[in-house]
Amino acid sequence: MSRDRKLITMQQRRARTGYMFILPFIIGFVLFMARPLIQSLIMSFNDVVLVPGQGYSMTAANRTYNILGIEMMLPLDNYHSAFAVDPYFNPRLVEEIGRMATNTIATLVLSFVIAVILNQDFKGRTLARAIFFLPVILSSGVLPGIEKQNEFYDMMAGVAESVKGAGGVNISAALQDLLQVSGVAGSVFDVVFQMIDAIYDIVMASGIQIIVFLTGLQAISPSLYEAADVEGCTAWESFWKITFPMVSPLLLVNCIYTIVDFFMKNDNRVMERISTVMYSDAKFGVASAMSWVYFGVALAFILLSSFIISRAVKSAQ
């Protein structure tokens, strides 16, 4: 009898120790994530005015709406100014979402291909791996944001293009023209060319993803390939029958990472706008409303893509 009670308390003690270990996270999440989240949600429905010395005061950002003939006061004025008043928010949001969709697909494909290549045996592999991982450093934090504003590079590129344009050709534009003339090109090709033009951004954003795929590839036991080889599989077949199914669970991890990374990047123009509205115009309510809209979009994308990918992975295996 007493032995039973002792067993339970032992378990309870283990549970308590576990809670002690994750206590920093619990405190942090409640104080600095959950509460600010609720707070910023509240702020997005209010006009926030800073009061020096004692914080800020809020009044409901009401706006009269006419729904089905009934006049209603709804605290949606901040959302209204985000969508209907701010001249930059809407176009930038649409543009960034489009860019995100194409870039995510391109990043996944490219990082997978590069990981497969870097997993092969060739001279200078260590150096190549080191260089492909360099973007994790070079495109973090403030650096890509500053590079994006770098109109001088654009200007230089423009000059180089016009100089070359006299005698030479811009290959991607020429190819596009050619395809359009021959009637093949449609909107699909526009997307493809958009990806080609964004290849620098894509490579710079795929450092971590390459490593994740690479670790997945290295975890595949070589004996699987040997067995396939003995059975007469070609390299192409064993790629689709072994490599791809074994690595495809990582596709989801990478996809989510890419989307999240894209949404938080400093060169993201929606983020830039939110920062401007907050720090320069001091419209905290509108900035909160904008970030909530943006977060909602991000979450929808993550859920959608995880749904699609997990279905696809299941059917591939």
Add this chain to the structure above:
Amino acid sequence: MSKNNTVFIGKNKSFWDRNRRSGGYLLKKTSARTAVSIIRALLLFGLCFMIIQPLLTRFSMGIMQEKDLYDSTIILLPRNVTLDNYRIVAELTDLKTIGGGWTFHALLNTLWVSVLSSLFQIVSTTLVAYGFARYTFRGKKLWFALVVALIIIPPQTIQSALYMNFANFDVLRIFTLFGVNADGLTFGQRIMSLFDGTGTGLIALLTGQTWNLRSNISAYLIMCITCMGLKDGLYIYMMRQYFQGIPTSLEEAAYVDGCGTMHTFVKIMLPDALPTIASCFLFSFVWQWTDIFYARLFLPSSAISIYSTQMSSMVTRMGRYFSADASKAVVVPNGRQQQLISIAVLICSIPLIILYIFTQRTFVESLAMSGSKE
């Protein structure tokens, strides 16, 4: 017997002889292999060049004199070489006092801020990751789901609320609920005061006012020690993966021998996990070094000059800097601005690249160890 077989294939016969014997198969195989390796080399070279090239461009642009920038015949190699631009950037970004000596003020600040905050982050995330990996307790799934949520939620969503929180810092803002400073508030408003940051807390109750923690590093360190720093969700996730991969038998043996919980953790688990912890530390150091989001939120450049904030606000100071009269600003041409910015980017990334060259193995290999069990 096997010796005879190798003789039959003919190691010492010529390539064409062996090719004829194999019925053309050898030639096909060899040429396919060569083609693949040539394509691979070209592709890798192109992509690697694309990654490296901006560094080279920045370097060559940095040593150009201003007139070279507008000369359309000059693209990469400068005609008039100067190092004066570096001095100008150093003076603009608080590495050197104007007309005075080199202090490296902004970079040194960045260094200690990054080291300190990464250290706080890694200590707390290691503990939390260990708790998630080794203990079973009620609500563990929920809390871990919140770790994943932490990875997904952009910190930008809460930046205005965090700004408010730390500009008027207080703990336990529950006293308004119980009637302190709550004259004329309805019960609903009192409950709201728990969440919207208007409630009176312990500090305001005792000292009469809230603290502004935005002017020093303490606000950010509080965030770091409670796992809410830059990308902390990711570190918890990575280290949990690693801890789960270590067999439990070692710890059980330690428990049987009478080791306490903390003792086992420090003596048995930590040495084993050191490579992963080191790689997380490096990641957090590097990302902290270039971070602007938290730096702008918690460390305004008036309080501590961090290189990333100095760099991003550099353009606004240029007009004053280049004008002879300190009260008026001149218009700095766009090309010149960008030249100076690219030097600043170079200065910011060179320490990191040097660090990366020496620790590349830690970066890549130990991430591989933790990621292998997704």
